[in-house]
Amino acid sequence: xxxxxxxxxxxxxxxxxxxxxxxxxxxxxxxxxxxxxxxxxxxxxxxxxxxxxxxxxxxxxxxxxxxxxxxxxxxxxxxxxxxxxxxxxxxxxxxxxxxxxxxxxxxxxxxx
Amino acid sequence: xxxxxxxxxxxxxxxxxxxxxxxxxxxxxxxxxxxxxxxxxxxxxxxxxxxxxxxxxxxxxxxxxxxxxxxxxxxxxxxxxxxxxxxxxxxxxxxxxxxxxxxxxxxxxxxxxxxxxxxxxxxxxxxxxxxxxxxxxxxxxxxxxxxxxxxxxxxxxxxxxxxxxxxxxxxxxxxxxxxxxxxxxxxxxxxxxxxxxxxxxxxxxxxxxxxxxxxxxxxxxxxxxxxxxxxxxxxxxxxxxxxxxxxxxxxxxxxxxxxxxxxxxxxxxxxxxxxxxxxxxxxxxxxxxxxxxxxxxxxxxxxxxxxxxxxxxxxxxxxxxxxxxxxxxxxxxxxxxxxxxxxxxxxxxxxxxxxxxxxxxxxxxxxxxxxxxxxxxxxxxxxxxxxxxxxxxxxxxxxxxxxxxxxxxxxxxxxxxxxxxxxxxxxxxxxxxxxxxxxxxxxxxxxxxxxxxxxxxxxxxxxxxxxxxxxxxxxxxxxxxxxxxxxxxxxxxxxxxxxxxxxxxxxxxxxxxxxxxxxxxxxxxxxxxxxxxxxxxxxxxxxxxxxxxxxxxxxxxxxxxxxxxxxxxxxxxxxxxxxxxxxxxxxxxxxxxxxxxxxxxxxxxxxxxxxxxxxxxxxxxxxxxxxxxxxxxxxxxxxxxxxxxxxxxxxxxxxxxxxxxxxxxxxxxxxxxxxxxxxxxxxxxxxxxxxxxxxxxxxxxxxxxxxxxxxxxxxxxxxxxxxxxxxxxxxxxxxxxxxxxxxxxxxxxxxxxxxxxxxxxxxxxxxxxxxxxxxxxxxxxxxxxxxxxxxxxxxxxxxxx
Numbered sequence: 001x002x003x004x005x006x007x008x009x010x011x012x013x014x015x016x017x018x019x020x021x022x023x024x025x026x027x028x029x030x031x032x033x034x035x036x037x038x039x040x041x042x043x044x045x046x047x048x049x050x051x052x053x054x055x056x057x058x059x060x061x062x063x064x065x066x067x068x069x070x071x072x073x074x075x076x077x078x079x080x081x082x083x084x085x086x087x088x089x090x091x092x093x094x095x096x097x098x099x100x101x102x103x104x105x106x107x108x109x110x111x112x
Numbered sequence: 113x114x115x116x117x118x119x120x121x122x123x124x125x126x127x128x129x130x131x132x133x134x135x136x137x138x139x140x141x142x143x144x145x146x147x148x149x150x151x152x153x154x155x156x157x158x159x160x161x162x163x164x165x166x167x168x169x170x171x172x173x174x175x176x177x178x179x180x181x182x183x184x185x186x187x188x189x190x191x192x193x194x195x196x197x198x199x200x201x202x203x204x205x206x207x208x209x210x211x212x213x214x215x216x217x218x219x220x221x222x223x224x225x226x227x228x229x230x231x232x233x234x235x236x237x238x239x240x241x242x243x244x245x246x247x248x249x250x251x252x253x254x255x256x257x258x259x260x261x262x263x264x265x266x267x268x269x270x271x272x273x274x275x276x277x278x279x280x281x282x283x284x285x286x287x288x289x290x291x292x293x294x295x296x297x298x299x300x301x302x303x304x305x306x307x308x309x310x311x312x313x314x315x316x317x318x319x320x321x322x323x324x325x326x327x328x329x330x331x332x333x334x335x336x337x338x339x340x341x342x343x344x345x346x347x348x349x350x351x352x353x354x355x356x357x358x359x360x361x362x363x364x365x366x367x368x369x370x371x372x373x374x375x376x377x378x379x380x381x382x383x384x385x386x387x388x389x390x391x392x393x394x395x396x397x398x399x400x401x402x403x404x405x406x407x408x409x410x411x412x413x414x415x416x417x418x419x420x421x422x423x424x425x426x427x428x429x430x431x432x433x434x435x436x437x438x439x440x441x442x443x444x445x446x447x448x449x450x451x452x453x454x455x456x457x458x459x460x461x462x463x464x465x466x467x468x469x470x471x472x473x474x475x476x477x478x479x480x481x482x483x484x485x486x487x488x489x490x491x492x493x494x495x496x497x498x499x500x501x502x503x504x505x506x507x508x509x510x511x512x513x514x515x516x517x518x519x520x521x522x523x524x525x526x527x528x529x530x531x532x533x534x535x536x537x538x539x540x541x542x543x544x545x546x547x548x549x550x551x552x553x554x555x556x557x558x559x560x561x562x563x564x565x566x567x568x569x570x571x572x573x574x575x576x577x578x579x580x581x582x583x584x585x586x587x588x589x590x591x592x593x594x595x596x597x598x599x600x601x602x603x604x605x606x607x608x609x610x611x612x613x614x615x616x617x618x619x620x621x622x623x624x625x626x627x628x629x630x631x632x633x634x635x636x637x638x639x640x641x642x643x644x645x646x647x648x649x650x651x652x653x654x655x656x657x658x659x660x661x662x663x664x665x666x667x668x669x670x671x672x673x674x675x676x677x678x679x680x681x682x683x684x685x686x687x688x689x690x691x692x693x694x695x696x697x698x699x700x701x702x703x704x705x706x707x708x709x710x711x712x713x714x715x716x717x718x719x720x721x722x723x724x725x726x727x728x729x730x731x732x733x734x735x736x737x738x739x740x741x742x743x744x745x746x747x748x749x750x751x752x753x754x755x756x757x758x759x760x761x762x763x764x765x766x767x768x769x770x771x772x773x774x775x776x777x778x779x780x781x782x783x784x785x786x787x788x789x790x791x792x793x794x795x796x797x798x799x800x801x802x803x804x805x806x807x808x809x810x811x812x813x814x815x816x817x818x819x820x821x822x823x824x825x826x827x828x829x830x831x832x833x834x835x836x837x838x839x840x841x842x843x844x845x846x847x848x849x850x851x852x853x854x855x856x857x858x859x860x861x862x863x864x865x866x867x868x869x870x871x872x873x874x875x876x877x878x879x880x881x882x883x884x885x886x887x888x889x890x891x892x893x894x895x896x897x898x899x900x901x902x903x904x905x906x907x908x909x910x911x912x913x
Binding site: 001002003004005006007008009010011012013014015016017018019020021022023025026027028033034037038040041042044045046047049050053054055056057058064065066067068070071073075076077078079081082083084085086088089090091092093095096101103104 | 322333388401640690702703704707708711737738742743746749750753754757766770773777784785786787788792793798799802805806810811823826829830831833834835837841842844845852854858860867868869870873874879882885888889891892893895896899
């Protein structure tokens, strides 16, 4: 399972990198979203998979899944949501102001 | 900390106070506050004089990085003490002079004095450091403070260029010095100069001995403006005159001489050392004197004259190093005389050249020009300045009764002494060395005369001058007058100086028996070769000076294109152009390109590390069981992601990215993370709603970036990143270095009252994290709100207008 997850995470990172290298703002935002998915799964995989019950006490389990990565990921999910929302609005405002979503055209004056 | 440490560190501490003094006590010229410092230093150093002259030394060490053998250890012997006297003594005179030279109201005095104190401290550090790393540190600091002082009038282009040139040449020399220091350390295993010198015998056999010597010499030559590094010194004359007098004639340019003298016990006595130093010194002596004659700017004349005189001292040190190679007592004494001449001339040069620089500064200050073609006939207008110039110039020309005569005679004696020697085939050069020395002395005489007569004699042409010349204020004349008094005083009582100052200096340059002797300098030696050489200099020099107008045309024959200066400036220009065009190749101005570079380098470095490091294995992965539906989910996730990547319609991409998000939530369920799954589901739902909103406002994708035209370079980079992440994940699986700390959280019910461990972590154990996370969300929310509402407001304003 770990090997499978490692490959999946790798693919997610690859897709995200490819999207972030493109010219359209919206694709870059999607790259950000996918890279955070990849990072979450990566942290989870690192913590070790499937060796216990969900980290809820009172289930009388012999051992629980590591709760620390989960807590980290929970924070990360919320923050990446905030970031996504902000960047989407920023993309929208940029397009609204400059009438283009092409980063090559948004690069400022030529004599920079 | 010791007295010695305070001496070096005091200027730095004092420099910190200067800006405040300048700011809050602006009625008094800041120089008056600076003046006591060098005077105190001078007195403190003076109190050590008697002990040092009796052969004692002092060593104090302050630990800095002891594990690497790097300490601030300061050492006083005859050589460093005399340099200390020059630095503090001439420093005091220059500060006094600058008070009258620099206007209180128009100049940035705080900058000036801060830089100057910085230099003073650094220079004291250079001469007192025993640890080579400390030595190097202070060495470069003198270059930096010199740069700042040359560019003091930074509004002028020439000042900036001169400063840059000085900086580039001296700091590059410094790097070479550092290389030499590193080599010395690798040979001797210590950074202490005395420690290295004590192993001199063994080190001379080492294969790195010669490279170390050459590196150290390049550094010293660059600093002391020896040929071919001398080109920075004339341009450094753009500095205010007090600085030219202080840094660029009396002290900083002598740091290279100091380094040569300091390393003589180590390198001296070898043929390479003798030949390199003597020949470079003689070439510099000659070339500087030739160039000085053609200058029309008085300061440039003095600059070339300084170069030439530094060459003289260098060549004397070269000849003197032979004392370490010979064994016969009579011969040793002969070469010891050369070292004596070197240190004697070093002191003399500081006095007469400092005096001359200050007088030239006065002329510049009072007439508004330093051009010999405009000046003339100032003798009756500025009688005191004239007298001082006369004393300084005649001393420089080597005429009695001034101190320059004594050291010039000793110079002739030393150059003649080479004739008889058999060592290092120095005798083969025969009369060449004394001949060069003699001809250069004639030129020295000529330019000294030019200095006197073209400025003070000849026709007075008031219309060519910017100001009406008058004698300078007395305060300005004090400093050069003090130096001129030394010029004469040393001539009449050279043996006082010799006993207290020169003997300990020679003793530290030539350790052991060679330096153990007493000196007696006399003005009159009877009718010998040296006297006839001096007479010849005076006679031929006068003839050449009187016919100067007839032959000065030969200077224009030499084409400007082939000068070192030209080579330097075109080199700088070409280097700039090359750097510019190279930078233009990769600096596209597109963030995307830069991210590509960063990722590419990351892949190469991190991937290379993974490949070549032995400690990482992929074998010890404890694989957990795998079910068919899990494989299907993973395939679905990959397919969804690839769809996002290749989608040519926005709607397809949005649906696919939603699918990816929900599949991640399912994975959270499988991996026993119910909280994550819930959060992910909620967040994903809201996010998809947001994407759909953007569907309405953002344009359709560009054709060229979608499935039909995959960007190959981007794809390669992203594939690299993907492979890298996968391999890192796998590698990390097999290399768990620490046990998990999560057992701690199983007490969450007792500690935090929550049965849900994840919640307990978020709300209690790492509550601050969560608080800040909420803050991030708030900021993002405010950002979103303001981005939207500001636009509304603008539109409304537009509408109203």
